[in-house]
Ligand code: GLV
Ligand code: MN
């Protein structure tokens with residue numbers, strides 16, 4: 001560990017429990033050795049930074065009274081028993097992996113707030129009619145393997161059959177990476193939790209959009225999480241000399257550029273909740289300054305509050321791409337990589353969470369549709385889910401400029417404690 005990380009670790013160890021400590025822990029975890037890279041945060045699934053993060057999180061969970069394990073999908077899981085051992089759990093958490101050049105709070109803040117929530121009950125010597133579990137999902141971002149949300153999809157039992165048949169860009173297969181981490185790939189799906197084991201799921205997360213900031217409010221409650229789909233387009237033209245006359249070319253890159261602009265135009269004239277992103281494009285290894293582009297591959301991430309809106313936009317985009325490619329005499333293919341149906345948060349849990357925010361912050365929290373994907377959208381297959389959004393500066397995320405206020409996070413923790421207390425009073429959450 002660097003001297004800097006050691007000093008930060010000692011400082012975080014000396015901090016009072018609470019929201020500010022959750023923030024300080026996220027800050028600490030955004031540096032080496034909890035990040036694979038030293039100059040910015042990158043914590044990909046199953047990397048050394050992920051391993052170091054699980055180690056230190058284990059000790060923080062244990063200090064908070066939890067028994068800790070790595071589940072069969074490599075998610076870190078801490079459990080604090082309720083009044084009756086073995087009772088169903090209120091599962092609280094988010095993801096511990098990150099994108100490249102990430103901010104400190106996306107995902108991690110929800111895990112650290114889960115630890116603080118349990119710590120608060122543990123210090124008060126209190127047990128609830130349900131267990132409290134804190135989970136740090138391993139692969140939410142899909143930033144290492146061309147996979148996405150494998151950790152929560154395993155817990156929810158919604159893994160596609162070929163989910164593990166992928167390799168990272170360095171050629172390391174997911175199966176080998178799992179084995180190297182001590183996770184048996186054949187047991188990956190055993191992280192599944194049957195409905196009834198999880199009484200409810202709560203995820204606290206930075207908003208990743210500016211609506212709370214614009215409203216001048218620290219907290220909001222998520223009404224639903226947008227449906228998503230990810231596609232890969234391949235455009236096949238013909239590689240040619242840069243001296244080739246313009247009308248003779250079958251340029252894969254200019255055709256791709258026209259498709260990318262058509263995608264932007266289709267999303268921009270759709271409903272405001274429809275968003276389309278081409279975040280990655282490759283001209284391939286053979287591309288060069290003096291070669292007309294022969295082949296291009298690019299991604300498309302498409303999201304909308306309703307699946308129908310997303311699918312209508314996808315059809316429009318595919319038709320536009322086909323017309324552009326025909327006109328430019330290039331071939332193309334579209335491969336669908338992922339589909340996530342979106343999820344509606346549970347009304348009863350949301351009322352309890354809104355009540356908790358009212359109690360601790362003195363206002364009725366806005367209900368927000370999340371355009372960002374979250375593990376909650378998978379866990380909704382096995383349990384009612386609710387999400388608490390925390391204001392983040394400028395709505396900026398997936399960027400090192402990500403920033404939260406300690407006071408907002410203290411309020412979020414207070415609301416989470418109030419929410420757990422509220423559920424403890426509800427006969428639906430009392431174990432027999
Ligand atoms: C995760 O950050 C996503 O919304 O893609
Ligand atoms: Mn993210």
Ligand code: MN
Pocket residue numbers: 095106107140205373374
């Ligand atoms: Mn996230």
